[in-house]
Structures are given as C-alpha cells and as structure tokens.
Amino acid sequence: MSVKEILNPRKADDLDHFVAQRVRRQRDAVDMTQDQLAQALGISFQQLQKYERGVNRISASRLFQISCVLGVGPEYFYEGVDTSQFVQSPKSERSEPPQSSILSLIAQNPDATDLVIAFVEIKSPKQRQKAIDLIRLLAD
Known part of the structure; x- marks a missing residue:
C-alpha cells in the first residue's frame, strides 16, 4: 500500500x-x-x-x-x-488499517520519527503548513 x-x-x-x-x-x-x-x-x-x-x-x-x-x-x-470482488477477506488475512500502516511506515524510518516529533513541536499553524508545503515540494 x-x-x-x-x-x-x-x-x-x-x-x-x-x-x-x-x-x-x-x-x-x-x-x-x-x-x-x-x-x-x-x-x-x-x-x-x-x-x-x-x-x-x-x-x-x-x-x-x-x-x-x-x-x-x-x-x-x-x-x-x-460481491465476491468487494467482500473483505477474513480478519486474519486483512491488511493493516490505514492508521496502523502510517504508524508502521514511521516506525520503519528513524528520520520520519524525528520529523514527526519536530513537526508536533511547531506551535504556529502557519509554520506547520509551511513545513508541510516544503516537505511536499521536496517529495516531488
């Protein structure tokens, strides 16, 4: 995913x-x-x-x-x-829910953890948005 x-x-x-x-x-x-x-x-x-x-x-x-x-x-x-195309697999075979997947991605990358910690410490909503914009720009 x-x-x-x-x-x-x-x-x-x-x-x-x-x-x-x-x-x-x-x-x-x-x-x-x-x-x-x-x-x-x-x-x-x-x-x-x-x-x-x-x-x-x-x-x-x-x-x-x-x-x-x-x-x-x-x-x-x-x-x-x-309906067989849209019915989910039994719980044991189902993939992780989205939140768990995001947390898993963060846990697998120490830099991502640092980034999340630093982001949470930004108090200004404007500054947080600028950080998001910058990261999206760098990701492209």
Whole structure:
C-alpha cells in the first residue's frame, strides 16, 4: 500500500465506479440531463459530473436522494455487482488499517520519527503548513 493510498482512504474504488455508471445509466434511461439532476439534488453540474465519472464518492444519503429523483430504489445502483470482488477477506488475512500502516511506515524510518516529533513541536499553524508545503515540494 502506498503512502498516498494510506493518506487518502476515501478515494473512489471499483465499487464507486460501478455505482457511478449505474447513476449515469438510470439518468439517461429517464431522459434527464446532468444539469437537471444536479439542480434536483441541489448540487453543481460539475459535482454531478464527478459523481458520474467516479472521481468523487457518492455518500449513502446522496445516493438515496439520487434514487428518489431517478425513481428507483437505492438497491438499483448495486444490481449486477460481483460481491465476491468487494467482500473483505477474513480478519486474519486483512491488511493493516490505514492508521496502523502510517504508524508502521514511521516506525520503519528513524528520520520520519524525528520529523514527526519536530513537526508536533511547531506551535504556529502557519509554520506547520509551511513545513508541510516544503516537505511536499521536496517529495516531488
């Protein structure tokens, strides 16, 4: 697991993309434009585009709203999904949760530990942000 995956666990995955395709398919089936659906949901056209492309995840409450507007039950968006692809392995085979993975990465690198300790000692939020920006710049 990469550092980016650990730090951004909410990134859209295959199931999110599947749901996004189903949203678009149903919107097309009821002959509704993206703009019309976005307005009915009270969101921007751009946000709906991100949902339909699977760039942004759709929350459970938003998916429920979408199902109401499009005239289907929430289960519609999961019909045909291969559940074996999305069911997690038994606990003993599962990888570490993200926080444990981050701590593991820090523990494996003494420099990272020093960096975290020094960062926590920075009192100014502005200075902490500058430190983050500098480290991201150096990482690129």
